[in-house]
Amino acid sequence: MIRKEPGSRPDLVRVTFELPATVWAESVSLVGDFNGWDPRALPMARGRNEEGWHATIELQRGREYQFRYLVNGTQWCNDWDADRYVPNPYGGDNSVVVL
Numbered sequence: 001m002i003r004k005e006p007g008s009r010p011d012l013v014r015v016t017f018e019l020p021a022t023v024w025a026e027s028v029s030l031v032g033d034f035n036g037w038d039p040r041a042l043p044m045a046r047g048r049n050e051e052g053w054h055a056t057i058e059l060q061r062g063r064e065y066q067f068r069y070l071v072n073g074t075q076w077c078n079d080w081d082a083d084r085y086v087p088n089p090y091g092g093d094n095s096v097v098v099l
Contacts, residue, residue: 002016002018002083013060016054017030017057023052023077025053025072027072027073028044028071033065033066034067059099060099062099064083065096066088066095066096067094067097078093078095082097083097084098
């Protein structure tokens with residue numbers, strides 16, 4: 001799930017990316033063109049009383065960003081609530097969030 005809220009400035013959008021608790025994982029990272037596709041740049045958190053994984057970042061309004069979730073450092077997953085999908089060079093699709 002993706003939630004979009006006003007950011008700290010008018011040109012930014014606060015975006016929360018969430019994966020449900022049904023995704024069993026030791027670790028999940030949010031990876032995309034907003035962080036150079038670096039799997040260490042944005043680890044997702046899961047609190048003791050929370051149902052799923054989440055990460056919140058501020059992104060530039062008026063842009064589109066490709067992203068995927070990296071589960072346990074090996075399994076790539078899309079967000080099925082993404083605004084759209086685009087093919088990637090590895091034979092799959094990337095999720096896209098439109099701001």
